Amino acid sequence: MKKLIALTLLNGFLLTHSPSYGQNIKLNAASLSPVQVSMTVRKLDGEDVVKVCKDTAVKAVDQPTFARLNKVIFKNGSIEVKVLSRLLKTAKKDDRGFIGIAFHINDDNSKFEGIYIRPTNGRADDQVRRNHTVQYFSFPDYPYSRLRKENPEVYETHADIGLNEWIKLKIEVKGNQAKLYINDSKFPAFLVNDLKLGPDTAGGIGLWVDVGTEGFFRDLRILPTNE
Incomplete structure (x- = not known):
């Protein structure tokens, strides 16, 4: 069995350990840096959560709009x-509550990839919209629009x-593959078998949102392998 490394952030510094389990990462102003988003820490349902909203000045979609974890x-x-x-009061008809995880973010936030969800599509009456509930993309070369046009239904x-x-x-990321599990399902809901940044890419992690979304995040755990 491969050895696992658990991460935790303490007072803004990255610590590594060697047990075979992950640890929660405290999300606060010391552990996160906003990138083209507003970010606040607040209570929701009795829990400390991070609220993230995309800056209104950023008009394009599938952009580096996330709260980035420091020193990870x-x-x-x-x-x-x-x-x-949730949808903001200013949300437009086509806004979907976009929220997800960015990973493999490079130093200047000019390259990364991510998986996000469109919660309003999950139970829509239109089957085509339902099919577009989960999305992979890679910034800057592979926004959802290009992937959908060139490879329909493959990346969502x-x-x-x-x-x-x-x-x-x-x-779960391993080499060129990413698997998405939702709500403790035993089996992945989504597979990406050709991550666009390649199998040797390493980088940061961000709590990602897009237009029209009031996004909340909690209970973050990172469990990297030593590959």
Whole structure:
């Protein structure tokens, strides 16, 4: 069995340990840096959570709009977080409550990849919208629009999720592959077998949102492998 390394952040510094389990990472102003988003720490449902909203000046979609974890470098392993999204009062008709995880972020935030969800699509009456509930993308070369046009249905799928509910996302990354598990499911809801940044990429992790979304995050765990 491969040795696992657990991460935790204490007073803004990265610590590594060697037990075979992950530890929660405290999300606060010391452990996160906003990138084209506003970020606050508040109580929701009695829990300390991080609220993230995209800056209104950023008009394009699938951009580096996240709260980035400080002093964390991730290559292979798993990332778990609970997310909840609501539509802002200013949200437009086509806004979907976009929320997810960015990973393999480079130093200047000019390259990364991520998986996000569109909770309003999960239980829509339109089957096509349902099929677009989960999305992979890679910035800057592979936004959802390009992937959907060139490879329809390959980089997105359906999941039974909705707005204003806590959803557990777990992404497992190994080499060129990423698997997404939702709400402790035994089997992955989504597979990406050709991560666009390549199998040797390492980088940061971000709590990602897009237009029209009031996003909340809690219970973050990172469990990297030593590959």
